[in-house]
Amino acid sequence: MVGESDKIVPKSCFDCVQSIESVYTGGCVAINKDEQRIFTTCNEDISVLDMLTGRKLAELKGDTELVTTFAVKPNGKHLVSASRSTQLTIWNLDTFKAERSFKAHESMVISMDIDSTSTLVATGFADGTVRVWDIDRGYCTHNFKGHGGPIAKVRFYPHSNDLKLVSASDTGDIRVWDLKQRKSQMLEGHMSVVRAIDFDETGEFMVTAGRDSVINVWNWKRKSLLRTIPVYESIEAAGVLQTQDTTEMGSQKVVYSGGEKGIIRLWDMSTGEELFRQTKEHNANHAFVNVLYLPQSHLLCAATNDQNLLFYGANEQLKRVRQIVGYNEEVIDMAFIGQEHKYLAVATNTEQLRIYNTSNHHCELAYGHKDIILALDVHDDGAIVATGSKDNTACVWAINMNAPIDQRVTCVAIAIGHTKAVGAVRLARDAESLFMISGSEDRTVKRWDLEPLRAIFQDPSCAAEFLSESAGPIKLQSQYTFQAHDKDINSIRIAPGNKLFATGSQDKTAKVWDVATGKPLGTLQGHRRGVWNIALSPTDRVIATASSDHTIKLWSLTDFSCLKTFEGHTSSVLCVDFVSMGTQLLSTGSDGLIKLWSIKDSECVVTLDKHEGKIWTLAKSESEET
Numbered sequence: 001m002v003g004e005s006d007k008i009v010p011k012s013c014f015d016c017v018q019s020i021e022s023v024y025t026g027g028c029v030a031i032n033k034d035e036q037r038i039f040t041t042c043n044e045d046i047s048v049l050d051m052l053t054g055r056k057l058a059e060l061k062g063d064t065e066l067v068t069t070f071a072v073k074p075n076g077k078h079l080v081s082a083s084r085s086t087q088l089t090i091w092n093l094d095t096f097k098a099e100r101s102f103k104a105h106e107s108m109v110i111s112m113d114i115d116s117t118s119t120l121v122a123t124g125f126a127d128g129t130v131r132v133w134d135i136d137r138g139y140c141t142h143n144f145k146g147h148g149g150p151i152a153k154v155r156f157y158p159h160s161n162d163l164k165l166v167s168a169s170d171t172g173d174i175r176v177w178d179l180k181q182r183k184s185q186m187l188e189g190h191m192s193v194v195r196a197i198d199f200d201e202t203g204e205f206m207v208t209a210g211r212d213s214v215i216n217v218w219n220w221k222r223k224s225l226l227r228t229i230p231v232y233e234s235i236e237a238a239g240v241l242q243t244q245d246t247t248e249m250g251s252q253k254v255v256y257s258g259g260e261k262g263i264i265r266l267w268d269m270s271t272g273e274e275l276f277r278q279t280k281e282h283n284a285n286h287a288f289v290n291v292l293y294l295p296q297s298h299l300l301c302a303a304t305n306d307q308n309l310l311f312y313g314a315n316e317q318l319k320r321v322r323q324i325v326g327y328n329e330e331v332i333d334m335a336f337i338g339q340e341h342k343y344l345a346v347a348t349n350t351e352q353l354r355i356y357n358t359s360n361h362h363c364e365l366a367y368g369h370k371d372i373i374l375a376l377d378v379h380d381d382g383a384i385v386a387t388g389s390k391d392n393t394a395c396v397w398a399i400n401m402n403a404p405i406d407q408r409v410t411c412v413a414i415a416i417g418h419t420k421a422v423g424a425v426r427l428a429r430d431a432e433s434l435f436m437i438s439g440s441e442d443r444t445v446k447r448w449d450l451e452p453l454r455a456i457f458q459d460p461s462c463a464a465e466f467l468s469e470s471a472g473p474i475k476l477q478s479q480y481t482f483q484a485h486d487k488d489i490n491s492i493r494i495a496p497g498n499k500l501f502a503t504g505s506q507d508k509t510a511k512v513w514d515v516a517t518g519k520p521l522g523t524l525q526g527h528r529r530g531v532w533n534i535a536l537s538p539t540d541r542v543i544a545t546a547s548s549d550h551t552i553k554l555w556s557l558t559d560f561s562c563l564k565t566f567e568g569h570t571s572s573v574l575c576v577d578f579v580s581m582g583t584q585l586l587s588t589g590s591d592g593l594i595k596l597w598s599i600k601d602s603e604c605v606v607t608l609d610k611h612e613g614k615i616w617t618l619a620k621s622e623s624e625e626t
Helices: 450-456 459-468
Strands: 030-032 037-042 045-050 055-059 067-072 078-083 088-094 097-103 110-114 122-127 130-134 139-144 149-155 164-169 174-178 183-187 196-198 205-208 214-221 224-228 233-238 256-258 262-269 275-276 289-295 299-304 306-312 320-325 331-337 342-346 352-355 362-365 373-378 384-389 394-401 409-417 422-427 437-438 446-449 476-483 488-495 498-507 509-514 520-525 531-536 542-547 551-556 562-567 575-580 585-587 593-597 602-606
Touching: 030 067, 030 289, 030 299, 037 067, 045 067, 055 384, 067 110, 078 110, 110 575, 122 149, 122 164, 130 164, 149 196, 164 205, 183 331, 205 233, 214 233, 224 342, 256 289, 256 373, 256 488, 306 459, 320 362, 320 509, 331 373, 342 373, 352 394, 384 422, 384 437, 384 450, 394 437, 394 459, 409 450, 409 459, 437 488, 446 488, 446 498, 450 459, 498 531, 509 531, 542 575
Parallel strands: 110 149, 196 233, 233 289, 373 422, 422 488, 488 531, 531 575
Antiparallel strands: 030 037, 037 045, 045 055, 067 078, 078 088, 088 097, 110 122, 122 130, 130 139, 149 164, 164 174, 174 183, 196 205, 205 214, 214 224, 233 256, 256 262, 262 275, 289 299, 299 306, 306 320, 331 342, 342 352, 352 362, 373 384, 384 394, 394 409, 422 437, 437 446, 446 476, 488 498, 498 509, 509 520, 531 542, 542 551, 551 562, 575 585, 585 593, 593 602
């Protein structure tokens, strides 16, 4: 007799309680002077983020045209933005409302700076002109011409007793404008786009850098070139560290730079000697598009070309201390980690494995693959994650979120052997049988021996010691390989007990196999298009398949016959899973819909519409409350 507490309660209602949204899509980034807020470009809007948590505090809604640049007043009260519409907008940062908007020019604003008194804003235009505006009154005070190309950078001299503006163009010419006398002085020293202008604390020296792969140091008073430092990479950002962050380097004047190599480098301003070069993270292929110095926090914030913000200690060997993920693109796969489900492993259109803290949205970035991660799986105890990638490999990762930041997610093993992208991976369902099964676009299935990782399965905190002893991630051995399908393999599921596993393919079929031998047990035929995803019931000997033919099918694992067909999606069904003790199905589709189905009635119970595009994956907690 079934007790009252054992009764299955079908699901019928869902509420969206959290959303991890895009906060940075590339472009301008700014941090206010007290280092409490980060401002980022998000298409036609500007996101306002909390510096400590990375959470979005507000959004400055734009004019439907892409934001080109913006700047924050040093007093923190206003932000001035420009968009492709050629409008300048002044935002109140207490109310996050636009106070005033006016047309700046016929040409587009591509660079901007605000003076130290928070009264003037300088704008550099695509047509080579430079204008200075009174922010509060909204009128143009100066209109400068003389550059031969678009204005890549403008910067006010930081000391208000010397009212001057520096501008640099795409052709490499630099001009110093005297705002009182309305005269300019030309500085020659660059051959290409100048991307950085900065001053030391005293205002005695100016530093410029650009895509001609040099850093120039200037005497500000004489406007003379003191030194050219060849850096042998295209530079996107450079600046001068304050003395509080340079004492350990034995130099009072230290310049930082960042660019196409995706690392921060430190230089002695006096001698041009390279003092320190950051070690790039394993297989990371990003470049830096901007680097901001935070003197109060002793940090350098690097914006990457894959829309992440990486924070490094300015006086701690440039170690990464935190990060903010700006943009996830398409989420391809995900799974909860651990029994408490505090963390979520996410695969997107990048080579990075991303681990989100679901309570505060902090995200760990793990580098190991050389191309996009297509699939992932989390071991039942939450200590191990497996990933499959477009680089033809699968990786096994140890998870220890209590470790130092560079040891929290560690690649401990690599499976090399597939000749095409690995689109499906699955770990054994318990810690007794240590193996992984992978499926690929090369149409083969491989079983990999994970026994050499037993110590890590038992204690993931030993991953660093393991890597030290093995001199890096170990190479896994394949226990068997066979051609499983006639087209790409999209999905793999292992049944509880590790006796059988199933595969789904673009060849319109799903197949069931013996885990121990790899021998076929049955073929599920009936879909008219490729099978994107499969799921095994936790209670019955049935399997569900999701297909491009817009349907979900339920099959018997006894005789491999089709038991039911669920119709309701208007396009490809991309993911399916069992819920409510196997009495209901959840599905997602290319139509952006999530559907809940009653297996008994073959009816759609609920349709959820919270996404704007394809939903490739879904993840549920063990309690199914999330």
